[in-house]
Amino acid sequence: MRVLVINSGSSSLKYQVRETDSDTQLLSGVVEQIGSGDVPDHGAALDLVEAALVAELGQDPGLEAVGHRVVHGGERFAEPVLVNYEITRAIERLAPLAPLHNPANALGIRAIMRKWPSLPQVAVFDTAFHRTLPEHAWRYAVPNELYTEHGVRRYGFHGTSAEYVTGRAAQLLGTPVRGFDGIICHLGNGASVTAIKAGRSVDTSMGYTPLAGLVMGTRSGDVDPSILTQLMMRGEYTAQELDSMLNQESGLKGIAGSNDMRAVVAAAAEGDDEAELALAMAAYRLQKFIGGYHVAVGGAQAIVFTAGIGENSWQFRERVCEGLGALGVRLDRMANVEKSREPRVISASDSAIKVLVVPTDEEGAIADQTAQLIRDSGEQQAPEGE
Ligand code: AMP
Numbered sequence: 427m428r429v430l431v432i433n434s435g436s437s438s439l440k441y442q443v444r445e446t447d448s449d450t451q452l453l454s455g456v457v458e459q460i461g462s463g464d465v466p467d468h469g470a471a472l473d474l475v476e477a478a479l480v481a482e483l484g485q486d487p488g489l490e491a492v493g494h495r496v497v498h499g500g501e502r503f504a505e506p507v508l509v510n511y512e513i514t515r516a517i518e519r520l521a522p523l524a525p526l527h528n529p530a531n532a533l534g535i536r537a538i539m540r541k542w543p544s545l546p547q548v549a550v551f552d553t554a555f556h557r558t559l560p561e562h563a564w565r566y567a568v569p570n571e572l573y574t575e576h577g578v579r580r581y582g583f584h585g586t587s588a589e590y591v592t593g594r595a596a597q598l599l600g601t602p603v604r605g606f607d608g609i610i611c612h613l614g615n616g617a618s619v620t621a622i623k624a625g626r627s628v629d630t631s632m633g634y635t636p637l638a639g640l641v642m643g644t645r646s647g648d649v650d651p652s653i654l655t656q657l658m659m660r661g662e663y664t665a666q667e668l669d670s671m672l673n674q675e676s677g678l679k680g681i682a683g684s685n686d687m688r689a690v691v692a693a694a695a696e697g698d699d700e701a702e703l704a705l706a707m708a709a710y711r712l713q714k715f716i717g718g719y720h721v722a723v724g725g726a727q728a729i730v731f732t733a734g735i736g737e738n739s740w741q742f743r744e745r746v747c748e749g750l751g752a753l754g755v756r757l758d759r760m761a762n763v764e765k766s767r768e769p770r771v772i773s774a775s776d777s778a779i780k781v782l783v784v785p786t787d788e789e790g791a792i793a794d795q796t797a798q799l800i801r802d803s804g805e806q807q808a809p810e811g812e
Contacts, residue, residue, distance in 0.1 A: 427797040428452075428488050430479075431789045433495040434534025436526060437461055439471045443479065443487070444793035451789070453482045468530075468537040476541070492538050492547045493796030495586070495788065497527035499551030500577065506554070506795045508803060509535055509547040517549060523577060523634075548796040555585030558626040563722075566634075580638075582630035584612045587732065588620040589627075590791040594784045595730045596625065598769045607723040609716055612786065613742070614733035615643035615685060619712060621719035629722050631715055637672055640715065641708040643685030646676035648711075678704045687735045687742060695741075705745060713749040720753055720779075728780040729755065737785050743772070747781060754778025 427447065433440040442454040455478055457471040465471050479487040494509070500520045507513055518532045531549075538547055556564075564580040565573065572578040588610045596606040603625035610620045617640040621629040631639025631647075640647045649672070657663045663671070679685040682693065682704035693701035720726050729750075731743050740763045747757045756777040761770065766783075773781035 427490045427793075427800065429793040429796050430475075430489050430492045431495070431792045431796075432492060432534050432538070433789075434468060434530050434537075436530040439468065439475065439534060441475050441478075442789045442793075443483070443489070444790060446793050446797040449790065453478065454789075468533040469540060472534075472537045472541050489542070489545060491796050491800050492542075492545055493792040494531060494535055494547060494549050495552065495792055496531045496549045497552045497583065498524035498581065499549075499553045499557075500581070501557075501579075503549070503551045504554050504557035506548050506550045506799050508799060509549050513549060514539075523581070546800055548799050550586055550792045550795050552583045552585050553581045555589040556580075556582030556620070556627045556630050559628060559630070563629045578634055580630070580633045582618070582620070582627065583632045583636045584616070584618045584620070584630075585627070586788050586791050586795075587612050587786040588618075588622070588630070590788065591730055591732045591784045591786050592622050592625060594769050595728055595782050598771070598782060598784070599728060599780065601727070606727065608726045608728040608730055609719045609723070610730045610732065611712060611716070611736055611746075612733045613640075613712075613731065613736035613739075616645065617642045617647075617733070617735070619715045619719065621722040623723040629719060639711075641704070641711045642677040643687075644674050644677050644679045646672045646680065678708065681707060687739050691739060691741045705742065709742065709745040709749060712746050716746075716750060717753065726779055728782050730782045730784050732784050732786040737783060743781075743783070747773075750779075755781060757781060 429444050429446060431442045431444055437460045439457045439460060443452040445452060457465060457474050459465055460468060460471050496517055498520045500523060502516060514532055514535050517528055521528045535547060538545065559580065566578060591610050592606060593603055595608060596603045606622060606625050608622045610622060612618050616636055618630060618632045619640060620627050637645050638648055654668050657668060658665060677685060678690050682690045682701040684690055690701045690704055694705050716729060735742055743762055744757060747755050754777065756774040758772055758774045761772040767785055769782065769784040771780055771782055
């Protein structure tokens with residue numbers, strides 16, 4: 427099935443056309459600066475996407491469905507869903523939980539409804555894979571009304587990637603997914619780690635928002651919440667200032683001055699103390715999560731690295747694994763530095779836990795889930811008009 431995959435942000439729209447039967451990518455691109463003079467809104471962005479499709483694929487690009495990456499599915503969405511107006515409104519109603527993302531995702535959906543009203547659309551939620559967390563993992567130890575009245579709980583993100591990588595890792599090990607216990611380290615500019623038991627997510631480091639957990643490119647990950655309340659009570663920072671500081675000025679960037687792992691690794695190799703500290707902090711934080719999740723899953727069969735840093739930075743993988751000796755983890759140094767786009771084992775044969783590198787493919791996973799849902803539902807009709 428030929429699927430247009432859309433990742434619609436507030437000021438950018440990323441797209442790919444995928445052929446799911448042959449697992450090929452026909453084209454990909456991004457429209458930026460939505461909201462500026464040239465591209466006033468998501469409808470105008472979609473006009474540019476259409477022009478690109480026609481230029482590459484001909485007057486009739488042959489699209490059969492659209493799959494959307496939707497960041498927040500709240501408690502309602504544990505699976506991909508076929509989009510209609512009610513679903514679109516539900517995505518918009520979740521805006522308080524993802525103010526930067528969900529409204530933009532819904533704008534993308536509405537723009538497609540206007541442009542190609544007969545094209546079926548599927549929403550694939552970044553939170554959905556984590557709906558299997560047990561309550562003791564997703565509740566915060568705060569008064570109940572914060573959960574019941576405000577939806578304050580752990581949701582987790584990067585679910586599409588974690589699910590896809592789990593499937594690939596199980597395949598590589600020759601285990602059925604339902605027999606796979608492991609730890610998925612999705613290390614990109616945003617980073618999270620997920621505990622997988624019997625193929626399902628049982629804990630994950632991101633929380634109510636994607637700010638929690640690991641030291642990331644520009645995000646702090648976990649900090650003592652009192653730091654924030656103290657700074658606000660003293661009147662030194664506003665909530666907005668702290669929010670942008672923790673999301674945009676922290677992590678590797680806050681400590682080493684750059685959010686690009688390549689630059690931080692290179693600086694550390696040249697003796698830059700701040701870069702060295704940032705790497706040590708990021709690796710140590712991840713090691714602590716891996717230790718904890720090894721316990722959570724009752725003994726992991728595999729630790730899996732994925733996303734920009736996880737797939738490409740042998741230096742960071744080495745640093746992380748060097749601190750996992752107590753778990754019996756031993757890297758094969760040669761295998762670790764090898765460059766490949768294929769899923770592979772990088773641990774030594776006597777390692778107690780296998781270490782894998784598995785390239786993620788969120789767009790491919792969204793296209794596959796979209797095609798699957800449309801086939802399963804036999805639903806090839808346009809959504810009902812409002
Ligand atoms: P992502 O968000 O998955 O695109 O990942 C972005 C992160 O991957 C950035 O921190 C990049 O510095 C990092 N990255 C990409 N390529 C490499 C590489 N060859 N070596 C080290 N880090 C890389």
